[in-house]
Amino acid sequence: MTDSKSHREWVAKHVGCLPRSGIRDFFDIVSTMSDVISLGIGEPDFVTPWAIREATIYALAKGHTGYTSNLGLLALRRTICTYVEENFGVEYDPDKECIVTVGVSEALDLILRAVLNPGDEAIYHEPCYVSYMPSIALTHAVPVPVVTQEGNGFALSAEAVRAKITPRTRLILLSFPNNPTGASLSYAEKEAMARLAVEHDLLLISDEIYEELTYEERCQSIAAFPGMKERTILLNGFSKAHAMTGYRLGYACGPHKLIEAMMKIHQYSMLCACGFVQEAAIEALRNGRRAMLEMKTEYHQRRNVIVKRLNDMGLPCQMPKGAFYAFPRITGTGMTSTQFATRLLNEKKVACVPGAAFGACGEGYIRCAYATAMDQIEIAMERMAEFVKTL
Amino acid sequence: MSSEEIRKQILRLLQRNARISHQAIGERLQISEVAVAAAIHDMEANGTIIGYYALVDEERTGTVPVRAMIEVEVQPERDGGFDRIAGLISKFPEVQTVYLVSGRYDLRVEVMGDTLQEVAGFVSSKMAVLDGVKSTTTHFLLKKYKEAGFRLHEEEAYDRLQVSP
């Protein structure tokens, strides 16, 4: 038996068939090159604000290096629940309805594993964050994508979701503001989605990690609509708004029974999120608003610049309502998104991510992150305009 | 955006980089270049924008001027408090900044000169002797770390991943 064969056999079938993230493939090419301007980065270019880093150091200096409660520090859960109530308009009990996790990534994995049985169907929308489909598939459930379209501002209509509901449907996973499209849902769209969830008695998972980075008017969380609090798991974290990606901290708020089920898995698989990181997060929520808004203002202005430049060079691009991604259409160039991104990288040393990495319907688009300094964005846009002109 | 908000955002940009073009400001704020020029002109005319200057790391210029922060205790006056003395001190070209502050002393004055002697001499013979100045304490500047929000000694760059989800 050859080595590679035995390895193949050891890997579980459902893991073996998971595709590699398209982002990783592209990363491998980019990492061999120098002087690349990257619009391919899905994290803030800002370093974590100093006050938050200082709070981390202080926690370490005090020797706070042990495990915390499985649910997370009570002080942090209290701070989170106060923040969620003030900013999202939903009230949660920090003792029973909130769990601190290692990023939204872990929170998402926990809730999916906690509620999905093999063969259950989970509806999510594409284009979307790369981990949804695999995370659902890893629970032996069936990922059911709904396509969102440019013509509709990449928003999700309740009708499109309704068409995918079957007796096996357990949940709807919502992700707005969206990575990679920047789309958001209006009040009316949220209301329709809420009605649908109630009507079919479905669980709703709402990944609101970009909610603070909303540049247009914000409306209440879907959890705040009638009948929704008891069927919604709200996911949020510190990675994007507070530029804390490497801290790996997030949380989930929702009905006690579901949080309890998530906690069961969390206590055996993760035990708890890092303690001194949790202390830093308290500082971020209590005193980090000003620094966060300063970063948001900067993203907002970069958004205006990058979207105008993309449209000016002939790549039609919707104005994203939130997050830090522009998602221009490149079908006019006659290339696939991977061809476009590869040539742009090789010929002009600008990295962006092919839209196909975010689901089949992302084909024909590329994701340009504006979590990159303005001067870099300006150079990248000049190079990209030159590239498009040569086509 | 309200015109008040636009002005606030224009000032925010200018305070970080006074040389930013009107076009760049317009693109960031989604307003026309003409509107940017008009707002800036207006703020220059009404005194909101006092002036523009270059922030220089003098250690790189070869001639580092001598600077000192002077803490000045002043006898306030029945009419005008500290204004008359602060006004007098402000007239000297050697004086760069004059702030009225709370606490142990009253005026915080920054003085610049070519040599230590020159600055010390200026303080003792021009400022300390002013009628109403009760005392001065001079602190010579040794090294600048941060000025006007800019750090003068950057930390090592930290490489992020080039592509991430």
Ligand SMILES: Cc1ncc(COP(=O)(O)O)c(C=O)c1O
């Ligand atoms: C929509 C979305 N959800 C979740 C995550 C992961 O966040 P965290 O760092 O909290 O695990 C990301 C990161 O890119 C994201 O874009």
